[in-house]
Amino acid sequence: MRHFRLPALAVAIVLTLAACMAPTSREVRAVDDEPLLDKDWRLVAAPDGRNLPTQGAGAAMLRFSAARFSMTGPCNTHGGSWSRNGDQVKLGGEEGIFSTKRGCPGELMKRESELLGALAQPLRAEFSGTQLRLVSADGTRWTFDSQDVPTSAGRERIVLVSGERKPCSGVGAMQCLQVRTEPGAPWQNYFGEIEGFSWQQGIDYVLRIREYTVANPPADGSSRRWVLEEVLDRSR
Structure with missing residues (x-):
């Protein structure tokens, strides 16, 4: 029986290919x-x-x-x-x-x-x-x-609510919440109540609310509908 001997270069190539095909535990991440x-x-x-x-x-x-x-x-x-x-x-x-x-x-x-x-x-x-x-x-x-956030009909806002109400007039005399959207800005009347919010006299609040537009508000109501999302701060 005749035996054939591979040239050294051919042996090297075979061994290299075998090494490349062998399983490896090292993760390659693109x-x-x-x-x-x-x-x-x-x-x-x-x-x-x-x-x-x-x-x-x-x-x-x-x-x-x-x-x-x-x-x-x-x-x-x-x-x-x-x-x-x-x-x-x-x-x-x-x-x-x-x-x-x-x-x-x-x-x-x-x-x-x-x-x-x-x-x-x-x-x-x-x-x-x-x-x-x-x-x-x-x-x-x-x-x-990482999911896209669905578009909402309302928008989120930060509002400050005073611990004191002031007299205001709609259909009749009433006591309005005093609100502002920026520190130091003048207080404004908010006609109606903030949904989900329990107001207490003497406590100032910082709220995160969702604001909706009311198409046909009543005479003693607000053109804005505010729904409480979170009480961020409160102080006396």
Whole structure:
């Protein structure tokens, strides 16, 4: 029987091809496959399970590019570098997370402070359908969703409500809520009540409401219909 000996170069080629075909445990992930990129991740739930606004006042949205991330809300704008290794995510890098210094009502600032405190820690990313959960070492988890927000008939606003009512006139004499949409602006009469809101004398409120337009308001009613979404602050 004759034996054939392969040239050294041919042997090298065969061994290289065999190595390429062998199974490997190393994951190769294309940049286009990074699930965090180029989506609007809207904050939808807090660690206590409470659902949060996905647009308007008090909403927060997280977005990732190749090397940087940005977040708007719940009050300020934030950003920095980021990295991901498997399910481990680090936001802020060596320089930390930067934020603007805008002031907002107490509840929004509290929520933002808790959220930033969590995001500054090493995080674990959990994906489920359209949702992303960022989980810190102590188990605190914030839930984001990448689904588009449906258009609503109303719009969200922040309003201040005084702890004192003032006399006003509709069909007859009445006591109107005093409201304003900007700090320092003149108080204005609000004819009617804010749906879902229990007013108490002597307490000033900051509310997040949804405003609807009333096509044919009664003579003693408002052309605006306000529905309470969240009490952001209260003070005496």
